Amino acid sequence: MTLFWILAAVLTLAALLFLFLPLFGARAPRVAVSSEDMDARVSVYRSQLAELEADRDSGTISEDQFNTARVDLQRSLLETSATEAAGRTERGGRSMRWPAAIASLLVVPVLAVLIYQEYGTGEAGLNPQARAAQPAAGPQMDGGVEAAIMALSARLEANPDDPQGWALLGRSFMFLDQPRAAAGAYAQALRYGGDQDPDILVTYADLLASLDGGDLNARAVPFVNRALEIEPDHTNALWLAGLAAFRASDYETTKVHWERLEQQFAPGTEEALVIRSNLEEVRSRLDNTGNRAGTETASPPAE
Numbered sequence: 001m002t003l004f005w006i007l008a009a010v011l012t013l014a015a016l017l018f019l020f021l022p023l024f025g026a027r028a029p030r031v032a033v034s035s036e037d038m039d040a041r042v043s044v045y046r047s048q049l050a051e052l053e054a055d056r057d058s059g060t061i062s063e064d065q066f067n068t069a070r071v072d073l074q075r076s077l078l079e080t081s082a083t084e085a086a087g088r089t090e091r092g093g094r095s096m097r098w099p100a101a102i103a104s105l106l107v108v109p110v111l112a113v114l115i116y117q118e119y120g121t122g123e124a125g126l127n128p129q130a131r132a133a134q135p136a137a138g139p140q141m142d143g144g145v146e147a148a149i150m151a152l153s154a155r156l157e158a159n160p161d162d163p164q165g166w167a168l169l170g171r172s173f174m175f176l177d178q179p180r181a182a183a184g185a186y187a188q189a190l191r192y193g194g195d196q197d198p199d200i201l202v203t204y205a206d207l208l209a210s211l212d213g214g215d216l217n218a219r220a221v222p223f224v225n226r227a228l229e230i231e232p233d234h235t236n237a238l239w240l241a242g243l244a245a246f247r248a249s250d251y252e253t254t255k256v257h258w259e260r261l262e263q264q265f266a267p268g269t270e271e272a273l274v275i276r277s278n279l280e281e282v283r284s285r286l287d288n289t290g291n292r293a294g295t296e297t298a299s300p301p302a303e
Helices: 002-024 030-058 063-090 097-119 128-133 145-158 163-175 179-191 198-211 221-230 235-247 251-262 270-298
Strands: none
Touching (some): 030 063, 163 198, 235 251
């Protein structure tokens, strides 16, 4: 028994060490790291775009396929940039290293014991001798992600009025590459109040589009529109709404959404340039549509 507690203390200290080292280590200049990350993403984006252009020029893909793939690449770049910007905003306050260190020192050991008692072997696990005296109870549940998901599912079934809990379950299923289960969890999140959270609405819409083969207009658009009603400047919602309209050839609506999206980024940034490039394509298509309509109006029907 004494050996067990010694090993537990050593492992707890080792875990705390991994938490403390980043807290008290030398701070790297965050702006430089962020800039390097952004440059790397832009480089990958340009490389992939060049490959798409080569495939289009060689006839491997059509012009429409090229435009769709290019828009998807740009969407990926915008989403990662928006996430990074949110992270920089959250980190902009005063240093929390000391409070975090003290909280970790107090909370981690206590949580470790409580969680193990709740989801692990419990009292028998904390007393190896008592456990040895007990008969085998069959295979024990794996303590990995699947076990955590099962525990979370059980808690939500007992207390379902927790939209953020359902969203967490959905993200867990996405981590396990189970999009249908993830969509079911997000549907529950909406049922229990998540329909007021634009992030949950947009994520659910994205999942539905994925399940519908990338078709945003099949089931996803109403949830995107609802997110925009709650938060008109929601970056991903504006992008998806414009993309859905673009794929439906509703270029006027696309222009409205993406012009608003362009205002979310500082002029001259890569994100703003991407949106401006898309808007030029949209305006070009609007001009072509207008010219064709004008020609058809001017030419009388053949008799």
